[in-house]
């Protein structure tokens with residue numbers, strides 16, 4: 001299995017014991033860990049949505065369509081909007097025959113293979129699967145697109161600030177210690193704090209949905 005075909009999400013080998021109609025709810029802490037505290041579909045992080053209460057367990061193949069209730073591999077950690085939009089949607093055999101289906105982040109690399117993100121935060125399909133996945137889950141809804149656009153701008157600011165930090169450090173090293181140098185050191189300290197804050201913000205933004213070789 002190479003990088004292009006390995007799944008985006010890898011589950012650890014310790015599924016919980018689950019029995020009965022609601023047994024799958026025992027999977028919550030395991031799912032949160034395995035899905036990196038993010039929605040399996042849109043990639044939003046729990047911290048952005050105010051915590052795990054804004055998330056729930058999705059049955060990838062819906063229970064009403066014959067999906068197993070307590071099979072850990074059929075359980076996905078998702079944000080409530082994605083869960084509501086997906087609801088019990090599943091494919092007809094005719095759609096499957098034409099290549100339409102949900103991309104499955106636990107079994108394949110979806111970003112960069114089935115869809116890709118453009119500079120303006122819009123997800124664009126690369127395959128019939130990507131087309132079905134984006135349109136059915138409404139992954140270009142306004143809030144998500146805006147979030148991805150803002151995240152890209154933050155990355156640009158981060159990279160600029162980081163470059164500036166390196167230049168400032170070099171300039172300080174090359175100078176005698178005087179008042180100007182001390183002011184530059186204060187600037188550097190301020191810049192370092194801003195960069196740290198920006199790094200923390202970026203850690204919980206939606207990942208950049210590009211192929212692995214472009215990231």
Ligand SMILES: [Zn+2]
Nearest residue numbers: 039042079082
């Ligand atoms: Zn979501």
